[in-house]
Amino acid sequence: MAATKIIYGTAWKKERTTALVVSAVLHGFRAIDTACQPKHYREDLVGAALQALYDAHGFKREDLYIQTKYTPVGGQDQSQPLPYDPRADIPEQIQASVQTSLKNLRTSYLDGLLLHSPLGSIAQTVTAWRTLVSLQASGVVHKIGVSNTYDVAILETLEREGGRRPDVVQNRWFEGNQWNNDVWAYCVKHGIQYQSFWTLSGSPSLLSHPAMRAISSAKGCTDAQVLFKIAQTHGVTPLCGTTNEQHMDEALAVEKLDFSDVQPLVENVLKIIRD
Numbered sequence: 001m002a003a004t005k006i007i008y009g010t011a012w013k014k015e016r017t018t019a020l021v022v023s024a025v026l027h028g029f030r031a032i033d034t035a036c037q038p039k040h041y042r043e044d045l046v047g048a049a050l051q052a053l054y055d056a057h058g059f060k061r062e063d064l065y066i067q068t069k070y071t072p073v074g075g076q077d078q079s080q081p082l083p084y085d086p087r088a089d090i091p092e093q094i095q096a097s098v099q100t101s102l103k104n105l106r107t108s109y110l111d112g113l114l115l116h117s118p119l120g121s122i123a124q125t126v127t128a129w130r131t132l133v134s135l136q137a138s139g140v141v142h143k144i145g146v147s148n149t150y151d152v153a154i155l156e157t158l159e160r161e162g163g164r165r166p167d168v169v170q171n172r173w174f175e176g177n178q179w180n181n182d183v184w185a186y187c188v189k190h191g192i193q194y195q196s197f198w199t200l201s202g203s204p205s206l207l208s209h210p211a212m213r214a215i216s217s218a219k220g221c222t223d224a225q226v227l228f229k230i231a232q233t234h235g236v237t238p239l240c241g242t243t244n245e246q247h248m249d250e251a252l253a254v255e256k257l258d259f260s261d262v263q264p265l266v267e268n269v270l271k272i273i274r275d
Helices: 014-027 043-057 090-105 122-138 152-162 175-190 210-219 223-233 245-256 260-274
Strands: 007-009 031-033 065-070 110-115 141-147 168-172 193-197 236-240
Touching: 007 014, 014 031, 014 043, 014 245, 043 065, 043 090, 065 090, 090 110, 090 122, 110 122, 110 168, 122 141, 122 152, 141 152, 152 175, 168 175, 175 193, 175 260, 210 223, 210 260, 223 236, 223 245, 223 260, 236 245
Parallel strands: 007 031, 007 236, 031 065, 065 110, 110 141, 141 168, 168 193, 193 236
Antiparallel strands: none
């Protein structure tokens, strides 16, 4: 499938997950992000949505990019059924989590698998990463990566000690963390897909800034579309978790926007982000 420009995020959708994922795909999303973490995701209901898309709407598995995550014990709600035995060692946890995800998502492979966060120590994180590398080598997983990883040194260690560089980094990219500039730049330099979340909800000051408003006024689009377009043009693949169908359409329309005639205004926004 073509390169992914935007991803539908399924966190916090609860019982609405199936209907919203079906709606997102019918509106035009072709990449879905979830996690094997009952605390915040209903991965099983993502799978139900996928089955509905195959059965009722003519989609095939290869039409969609499906990405999930292994969530360490510290990120799980242990009052809920866990996707693995928390007493097992890390490689066994990851293997069990992946088997749960394959069952939930009704698929024989994953397009993407991320570590939901670094583990308690760098040694544990490297151990987990090596397990992802082996899963990728087996063909069960196509792309591997990390989420919530804000230190370039960790990414360098994964390559040096863990066997390979990540294909994907998924982080908060918003005004509250100064746009994660170091990791973002590292990913752009090394051809790593940088996926962003909290990009809109976490950036009210930027979205209301006169520099943003100048672009949206000139191009007849929304401030959110301006930020998504700047992201896509500068090495960032945004996640969009909207439950609003109009906002789905607006997010998908971003790829077709042309800002070539407002580049000085775009540079003004980039200066705010990078400074």
